[in-house]
Amino acid sequence: MVTAAAHPRPDRAGMIYGMSANQAGFDTTPRVFTRHPGMIVGDGDPLEIHPSAGTVVAEGELAIVIGTAVHCAGLEAARAAIGGWALANDVTAVDLMTPDVGIQEGKGLATPLSTMVGPEFAAEDAVIHVSVNGEVRSSGASSLLRVRGPELVAWVSRTQHLLPGDVILCGAPAPAVPVRIGDRVRIWAEGLPSLENLVVDASTA
Numbered sequence: 001m002v003t004a005a006a007h008p009r010p011d012r013a014g015m016i017y018g019m020s021a022n023q024a025g026f027d028t029t030p031r032v033f034t035r036h037p038g039m040i041v042g043d044g045d046p047l048e049i050h051p052s053a054g055t056v057v058a059e060g061e062l063a064i065v066i067g068t069a070v071h072c073a074g075l076e077a078a079r080a081a082i083g084g085w086a087l088a089n090d091v092t093a094v095d096l097m098t099p100d101v102g103i104q105e106g107k108g109l110a111t112p113l114s115t116m117v118g119p120e121f122a123a124e125d126a127v128i129h130v131s132v133n134g135e136v137r138s139s140g141a142s143s144l145l146r147v148r149g150p151e152l153v154a155w156v157s158r159t160q161h162l163l164p165g166d167v168i169l170c171g172a173p174a175p176a177v178p179v180r181i182g183d184r185v186r187i188w189a190e191g192l193p194s195l196e197n198l199v200v201d202a203s204t205a
Contacts, residue, residue: 014037014163014167015160015163016037016039016166017032017166017167017168018032018034018108018169022170023145030155030171035111039109040112040113041111041112042112042113042114043115043194043195043197044197046198046199046200047091047198047199048109048200048201048205049093049181049201049202050202050203051201053096053109055094056094056178056179057091057092057094058089058132058179059089059090059092059176060087060088061088061169062085062087062126062170063113063167063168063169064152064153064168065082065084065116065166066083066162066164066165066167067082067164068083069081069163069164070153071157072158073157075154076150077154078150078151078154078157079150081153081162082150083116083164084116084119085118085119086115086116086167086193087188087192087193087194087195088112088114088167088195089113089130089197091109092176093108111169112185112195112197113167113195114187114192115193121191122191123142123148123149124142126190126192127142127189128140128142128188128189129187130185130186131185132177132179132183133184138174138175138176140173140174140175145170145171145173180199182199183198183199184197185198
């Protein structure tokens with residue numbers, strides 16, 4: 001499991017940066033939102049969802065794990081800052097987003113994250129699949145993302161001081177998949193460890 005690294009600043013553990021509107025076909029600039037690092041869960045861990053969350057969707061995404069500190073980076077510095085790659089499940093409570101579309105802080109639930117592989121992973125060629133209870137529900141190529149790899153790190157670093165252990169979710173290249181309590185969600189892509197989690201009732205877990 002990838003975990004957030006400890007930083008010299010005790011008030012700042014490794015952050016999770018999510019990306020929305022980063023797929024092909026969007027006319028708006030991609031938006032960055034943050035999630036608390038304590039929301040990361042690993043492969044095989046239960047994905048706890050409270051029944052009051054309403055409609056919940058899962059999105060299979062690539063995740064960049066920052067290896068060295070970087071800020072206002074050019075492409076080469078951004079490339080050097082990538083410590084590795086993982087798979088992530090960007091889980092969102094859709095009904096909680098409806099009243100204030102675009103304001104996503106706090107709307108996400110736990111974020112499952114797989115074990116990291118090295119920076120040499122060929123992210124441009126990745127096809128990410130999402131299955132629910134053994135049925136493939138969504139597949140998409142990372143090449144559909146508008147801002148990718150080092151360009152994404154450089155773009156986020158313009159406004160964020162990225163530190164080792166920070167994680168950037170790259171955005172979903174395929175439609176979100178509805179999930180509910182009792183579902184087993186699996187995300188995989190060739191060359192990366194797969195990610196599988198059982199959705200459980202947080203009120204009884």
